[in-house]
Amino acid sequence: MAREFRLPDIGEGLTEAEVVRWLVPVGGTVMADQAIVEVETDKAVVEIPSPYAGVVLRHGGGEGETIKVGEVLVVIGEPGEATGDEDVRMAPEVEEAEEAPVVTTAAPVATTAAPIVGTISEEAETLGSSRSEMGGQVKALPIVRKLARDHGVDLADITGTGPGGRITRQDVEAQVANRQTLPAAAAAADAEPVTEPVTVTTAETTEPSDVGTRRPMSRLRRTIAANMSRSWAEIPHVTTFDDVDATRLLEVRDALTTRHGVKVPIEALVIKAVVPALVAHPEFNATVDGDDLVLHSTHDIGIAVDTPEGLMVAVVRDAGSKGVLALAEEVRRLGEGARARSLGVEELTGQTFTVSNIGAVGGGHGTPIVPPGTTAILSVGRARNRPIAYGDEIGIAPVMPLSLSYDHRVIDGAMGRRFMSLVLENLEEPALFLAV
Amino acid sequence: MFNLINPDGSVRDRLPVTLDEMKDLYAAMVEARAYDDKSMAMQRQGRLATYAPFRGQEAAQIGAGAALRPGDWVAATYRDAALNWMAGYPWRLLILGRTGDERGGQVPEDVYVLPPSITVGGHMIHAVGLAWAEKLKGSSRIALTSFGDGATSEGDFHEAMNFAAVYELPTVFLCQNNGFAISYPTVEQTRTETIAEKAEAYGMPGVRVDGNDVVAVMVAVKEAAQRARSGKGPSLVEALTYRIGPHTTADDPGRYRDEAEVTLWEEKDPLTRVRRLLERSGAWSLQWQQTLETQASQGIESAVAWAEAIPIPEPGTLFTRMYAEPTPPLLEQAGEATHG
Numbered sequence: 067m068a069r070e071f072r073l074p075d076i077g078e079g080l081t082e083a084e085v086v087r088w089l090v091p092v093g094g095t096v097m098a099d100q101a102i103v104e105v106e107t108d109k110a111v112v113e114i115p116s117p118y119a120g121v122v123l124r125h126g127g128g129e130g131e132t133i134k135v136g137e138v139l140v141v142i143g144e145p146g147e148a149t150g151d152e153d154v155r156m157a158p159e160v161e162e163a164e165e166a167p168v169v170t171t172a173a174p175v176a177t178t179a180a181p182i183v184g185t186i187s188e189e190a191e192t193l194g195s196s197r198s199e200m201g202g203q204v205k206a207l208p209i210v211r212k213l214a215r216d217h218g219v220d221l222a223d224i225t226g227t228g229p230g231g232r233i234t235r236q237d238v239e240a241q242v243a244n245r246q247t248l249p250a251a252a253a254a255a256d257a258e259p260v261t262e263p264v265t266v267t268t269a270e271t272t273e274p275s276d277v278g279t280r281r282p283m284s285r286l287r288r289t290i291a292a293n294m295s296r297s298w299a300e301i302p303h304v305t306t307f308d309d310v311d312a313t314r315l316l317e318v319r320d321a322l323t324t325r326h327g328v329k330v331p332i333e334a335l336v337i338k339a340v341v342p343a344l345v346a347h348p349e350f351n352a353t354v355d356g357d358d359l360v361l362h363s364t365h366d367i368g369i370a371v372d373t374p375e376g377l378m379v380a381v382v383r384d385a386g387s388k389g390v391l392a393l394a395e396e397v398r399r400l401g402e403g404a405r406a407r408s409l410g411v412e413e414l415t416g417q418t419f420t421v422s423n424i425g426a427v428g429g430g431h432g433t434p435i436v437p438p439g440t441t442a443i444l445s446v447g448r449a450r451n452r453p454i455a456y457g458d459e460i461g462i463a464p465v466m467p468l469s470l471s472y473d474h475r476v477i478d479g480a481m482g483r484r485f486m487s488l489v490l491e492n493l494e495e496p497a498l499f500l501a502v
Numbered sequence: 503m504f505n506l507i508n509p510d511g512s513v514r515d516r517l518p519v520t521l522d523e524m525k526d527l528y529a530a531m532v533e534a535r536a537y538d539d540k541s542m543a544m545q546r547q548g549r550l551a552t553y554a555p556f557r558g559q560e561a562a563q564i565g566a567g568a569a570l571r572p573g574d575w576v577a578a579t580y581r582d583a584a585l586n587w588m589a590g591y592p593w594r595l596l597i598l599g600r601t602g603d604e605r606g607g608q609v610p611e612d613v614y615v616l617p618p619s620i621t622v623g624g625h626m627i628h629a630v631g632l633a634w635a636e637k638l639k640g641s642s643r644i645a646l647t648s649f650g651d652g653a654t655s656e657g658d659f660h661e662a663m664n665f666a667a668v669y670e671l672p673t674v675f676l677c678q679n680n681g682f683a684i685s686y687p688t689v690e691q692t693r694t695e696t697i698a699e700k701a702e703a704y705g706m707p708g709v710r711v712d713g714n715d716v717v718a719v720m721v722a723v724k725e726a727a728q729r730a731r732s733g734k735g736p737s738l739v740e741a742l743t744y745r746i747g748p749h750t751t752a753d754d755p756g757r758y759r760d761e762a763e764v765t766l767w768e769e770k771d772p773l774t775r776v777r778r779l780l781e782r783s784g785a786w787s788l789q790w791q792q793t794l795e796t797q798a799s800q801g802i803e804s805a806v807a808w809a810e811a812i813p814i815p816e817p818g819t820l821f822t823r824m825y826a827e828p829t830p831p832l833l834e835q836a837g838e839a840t841h842g
Contacts, residue, residue: 073548074546074547074549075548076545076546076751078752110753110754110756111754112751113546114546114547115546116547117547117549285764285765285768286765286768286769289765406510406512407510407769407770408508408509409766410766411760411763411766414766415762
């Protein structure tokens, strides 16, 4: 027995909601309390869980359509119930749709119940678009109605191409354009096939697949994903590769360790070496804000920390004011804190430049992605013994691979080179940065 | 900040609980979350009125509840269902109340919990009154009142704290600092760095604990309760936590807070860290987890079924539940309501 689920008032005094996305297609099965649809109210976008377990027989509206509180949101049948067209609630609409005059949609109206579950949702949408034609209710958002009124266009003359046959802004504009250029041809233009053919739903969305497994990404993973996509989409990246003779750097680290009895992470020395270069080239310690470039007064250096759940960036505040030992202590503390998930939001956001030590996991060169809100990132690989030329001689030295990515909107190639030269000079001779 | 269990499940110190007690606390948090999830779903289905979810705050509530003795008073807020349940308030009545039926507020005789307070802060004063009464009676009961960071900006907070301190009343003030007074961040509504330090101004001890650490909360509240019970007066416990969900089902937190902040706090989830701790101790298995979840869900579902089977009250009953003997104006109104 099919049961209707009517849209409740899910806020306080709401009257309607717009369907943003159906999470379960017509024909799909749903468990009780499983999210079935995402709707947008004037307060928020919320997921609505199904009150019943069963099979989705009908959506009360297509994506983009508005449903009033109290109207049918979805019809759910018993588990296993067929989605067939004998459903009483669908029947009248099918008939009326067939009576509708001159349905211009090019979609070959899926006449009989399609045997493949995956296509049934399209069938329902086709029906939906026909439904809007059958006299009376023309579907259009208030703003589109106003646009039509302003141009003296009668919505009844327009075939909606939006979801569920809704008339979109483009439909009205097209109508206006037709009328202006070729008044006589308006009808003909109208009769042109709607450019929304039935798209083929890929089987994977509905058919349980036997290839691999699907798992939801953790929130941390989704945040990383969103940040990476944003950076990659917004920032034109340039990456330069260098190798540095790390003999002196490693000697200094070992000497510090011996003297003070503490481990000095390589990041601590790299940060200390980079800060003078950031001072000399403040564009590397900056944020693009609209048409402005904000040059930061302090050097808050992000360090990438590898954790079981994903990579986190912890921030060494005002690195320029700290000595190497203080930096070492801070890098250790942040690393442990990030792995124990005990850092606060203020310790994990707001870096002005990032150092990523991929050497810890054996990394060499790479093309790091600039974190959002910054202009550059330096990745440091593992130092390995390599042949190296000293004048006319060949020697063996620990060579550390470096990869610098920067925002090419802000930093030109020449400036990138000058910045990197300074960093390389410092790393090759730590006295240069330890003295400042 | 006082903390015993790290978010990764490692421990700072020897825990003053046995493994079995730890498992019980975890099971209680799982059940509380099942109630919270179910209530959110039911509100979206039109079966509950506005709901204020407590996801993320389970440890603060279960830990505090576990620190009390039977018969101790609890006066708490609309977001404290888990605490009220720990103190004996049945799920079915909490659900009934949220369906809009006032009878959900008819607390069973042997349960010493006030109906959830919707008014922000008013119930802190009620708790002090209860503590005063118990002191006058010479009983060993104490009163715990739970409230949010926003309530500390209310005048009631001052009155309750001051009165309890002056008269050395057996009260535990539990502030669940969840970061927001609806949309207003804590840092923008107080100049003090912590809520706990406000205790000093009233002459009582104040402590800040990791509110997502169920054992830390339990230990801190136990200490405060012990102090109250032994005649040493009130204390303030600030449980630093975070409201993962919206303020209520009518709120969109995306408009006032950063998603990244939510992510960070989800990594500090009170249930996850205990699960990790139990895993480290070899006391957790997927099968046990599933059993817990199934049992919790069954318990909640039967409470829902009970509440939804209660017939909607007759309009006339609206006038009979306030006074033992109805006043003449109420009788008049009742007549109008039932006879038109």
